[in-house]
Amino acid sequence: MKPRHNNQLAHSLPQLQNLVKRDPPSYKDEVRQQYSHYRTLYAQPSEYTSDKFEELIMFLANVCKHYDFKDQFIQDCMELLKSQAHVLTADTRLCICRALIMMRNKGLLEPLPLLELYFGMFRVKFDKNLREFLKQHIIADIKNTNQKTKSTKLNNTLQNFMFTVLKDSDTQAAKQSLDCVVALYQKQVWNDAKTVNVIATACFHPEVKVMATAVKFFLGCDEEPQQNDSDSDSDSDAPDLKDALMTHKINKKSRKRQRWLENIKKKAKKAKKSDKAPSFNFSALHLIHDPQTMAEKLLKRLEKLNERFEVKLMILNLISRLIGVHQLILFNFYPIILRYVQPHQREVTKLLQYAAQACHELVPPDILEPVVKAVANNFVSERNSVEVMTVGLNAIREICSRAPLAIGEDLLQDLVMYRTFRDKNVSTAARSIVALYRQVNPELLKRKYRARPTAEQQETIHLKKYGQTVAADFVSGAEVLNEDSGNDEDDSDEEQPNDSEDGEWIDVSHSEDEAPAERPEEDDENDDCEESDEEEDVEYDDEEGDCGEDDEAGDEADGPARKKLRKEGADENTPVLSLEERREKAKMISSTRILSQKEFQKVRAAQLAKKVNVALPRRFVKKKNGTPTETVLDPESGLIVDSALRKETVALRDIEKLSKNLKNDKAARLASIQAGREGREKYGGYKQKKAEYASLSNKQKRKTKSYNMIKHKARSKVKRSFRDKQQALKVSLKKIIKHKY
CATH class of the missing domain: 1.20.930 (Transcription Elongation Factor S-II; Chain A)
Structure with missing residues (x-):
């Protein structure tokens, strides 16, 4: 009505x-x-x-x-x-x-006509609030449209239209469109290769703002994933039922609070039911179709770019990541880095980081060797500060961990000499290089710097030649299993103490007589091989694996090995399998049966034992030269050479890392200066005054007068004799002493 x-x-x-x-x-x-x-x-x-x-x-x-x-x-x-x-x-x-x-x-x-209209509204000048409002609506509308089911036809139409706007001559329209595409990729709405490659084309936009936005996307999408997104409807934002029940128990009971509690229970129940599989964000750099062409165009753009240094750094960072991730060959990139490898260069640590990121095993050593030499000559020198030397050694270590052939034997020996430097930061950085090449290629080190090899190193250490690849054809460590699959199942319970069913750490102990596999870097100076003379090469007996020891010492070293064999229930005359025999047995077991989870646990326990147990002297094994397997190092040690396990990026903290804080840094000096000023009188000369409120003396008044008024007195002082000056000084000193005391 x-x-x-x-x-x-x-x-x-x-x-x-x-x-x-x-x-x-x-x-x-x-x-x-x-x-x-x-x-x-x-x-x-x-x-x-x-x-x-x-x-x-x-x-x-x-x-x-x-x-x-x-x-x-x-x-x-x-x-x-x-x-x-x-x-x-x-x-x-x-x-x-x-x-x-x-x-x-x-x-x-319909969404398409409205979105096309709003993209055209981005061209409106001097209305920032409208552009931000429209951008938020476009992102939310496309996300809501694809929330339940993805409409492929609609997405293709919208993507094609948005991609044409990215090529618009209007800077604001292109910038806002690019922001929308980047936001939709980060919200996992448009995360396909087509979207990534269109953003890649924006890296060559003539406007610097658009180009910088696209470059930042590739640099930041993997490092800083969106967290706590207000528009996200993920189950991780579900309310905590336990806290809600405690709050309801304490606070005053009411109908409104009861309804609030019931809603939380419903949301918690719904979140518990929807246990979705975890979604993994694939790196955007891997989805680029033609990374070689993209890197070459970026390098060409960089050479002609006349913008701020920060923009050049971003482009250098992106090129280095493309080279490292896709293992590109771009020889012109390294001479550009060499221009800036100087200690006084601004952001030099980032440039060293980019140089390390651009290294991989397929880059010829002749190309990388000038970079390593430039870092060594400009940074690793006693005329520089300890911070500069530490940064240089850390950068060389990061480069060599990705390309072990980048350094020569002579330069490596020079860097190793800094392991006994007076400053701990420099010595620790040099020892990290020694630890790296103990794992990668001990032959480049002098014999006195090589640690006693472990059982794992004896099997895996091998320096691959340039361009060489080795494919694994068996499970490493499978030789510890019995050839009969039934026996392993029966013996699994007996050997359970060495396994870890829950995935916990395995405690592997060794005899006190045995030396540890790899001692900490700080204790390298206590090596038995170095106590005699550090400048003298110690002969390393290939047959016994000991540092310059005679046969008697070698026999003593064999005692723990024999004790270990006796402890395991084996006869002293039982032959130990050689490296080739262990490899053949592992191949046979890996190719003839499917390993169970308990067997994999047993293999992992054996591999872990090899990391800490010293290798048996070679007199116990048959002398057969087998082909070593591909080097795969422990990820936790930080010395990863295998490209499959190597990180895509280099952390800046690995280059700037200082093991010990400096005492003479700027903050410490300023603190000591401020502490010394406490309780001290204010700096300034002594001024003679009769009293607190007394007038100025004639001498003080003369300072404010013009020269013409006092020049006759100045002239008289010049004509005074030495005796007159002496008497005047005496009177003046008496007055000062009398006034002061």
Whole structure:
């Protein structure tokens, strides 16, 4: 039933809107009247800026779905934005955009025409608020459209349109479109290769702002994944039921709080049911179709770029990551790095990081050797500070961990000499290089710097030649299993103490007589091989594996090995399998049966024991030269050479790492200066004054007078004899002493 005073509804649009929602047919005439009023104002462009026009637009947007003029109203709003967007005021544009979004949310509009219109609105100048509002709507609308099921046809159409906008000459439109595409990739809506490659094309945009946004995407999408996203509907944001129950138990009971608790229970139950498989974000750098061409174009753009140094650093970082991830061959990149490898260069640690990231095993050693030599000559020198030397040694270690052939034997021996440097930071960095080549290629080190090899190193250490690859054809450590699969299942319970069913750490102990596999770097100076003379090469007996010891010492070293064999229940005459025999047995077991989980645990325990147990002397094994396997080092040691396990990026803290804080750094010096000033009088010369409020003396007053007034006195002082000067000084000193004491 209509209200009694219908004429009041014309002046109260919110009241009429409320009534229309309850009973639309009853108020058809009143809405028609307001629509006629809107058409009158629409025909007069001068009325577009009036408050009445904006109120009518919002009113009709709320109620038009109940009437037949909705299509005409939507068309009018869209035509108004297309033709008059640059003429309308900011408030009017924002009002019309909100009205269209409201009708889109009610299902009156298809997403494609509205999104195309809003992308065109990015070209409107001097309206930042509108651009941010439209960008948020575009991202939310596309995300909601693909929330339940992904519409491939709609996504392809939208992507093609957005990609054409990225090539727009208008900087604002291209920048906002790129922001939308990047946000949709980070929200896992458009995370396919097509999106990544279109963002890659934006790296060559003539406008620096657009180019920097695309470069930052590739540099930051893997390091800083979005966390705590307000628009995310993931199950990780589900409320904590335990905290809610405790809160409800303590606070006052009410109906509102009871409903709140019931809603939390429903959400927690829903989150528990939807146990989805974890989604892994694949690196965007891996989805680039032609990384070689992209890196070459970026390098060409960098050579002609005349922008800030920070922009050049970003491009260098992206090129280095492309080279490292895809193992590209780009020889012109390393001479550019050499220009900046100087201790006084700004952001030099980042440049060293980029140099290490661009290294891999397929780069020829002749190309990388000048980089290593430049770092060694400019940084690792006693004329530099200890911080500079430490950074240089750390950078060389990172380069050599990715390309072990990049350094020569002579340069390596020079760097190893810094392991006994007076500063701990430098010595620790040098010892890390020694530890690296103990794992990678001990032959490059002098014999006195090689540690006693472990059982694992005896099997795996092998320096691959340039371009050499070795494919693993068996499970390493499978030789500890019995050839009969049934025996391993029966013996699994007996050997359970050496296994870990829950995936915990395995405690592998060894005899006290046995030396540890690899001692800490700080204890390298205590090696038996170095106690005699550090400058003297110690002969390393290949047959016995001991440092310059005679046969008797070798026999003593064999005692623990024999004791170990006896302890394991084997006879002293039982032959120990050689490296080739262990490899053949592992191949046979790996190729003839499928290993169970218990057998894999047993293999892992054996491999872990090989890391800590010293290798048996070679007199116990048959002398057969077998082909060593591919080097795969422990990821926890940080000395990873295998490209499959190597990290894609180099952490800056690995290059800037200092094992000990410096005592003479700037902060410590300033603190000592401030501590010395405490309790000390204020700095300044002594001024003679009669009393606190006394007037100035004649001598002090003369300082403010012009020279013409006192030049006769200055002349008289010049003509004074030595005796007069002596007497005047004596009087002056007496006055000072009398006043002071």
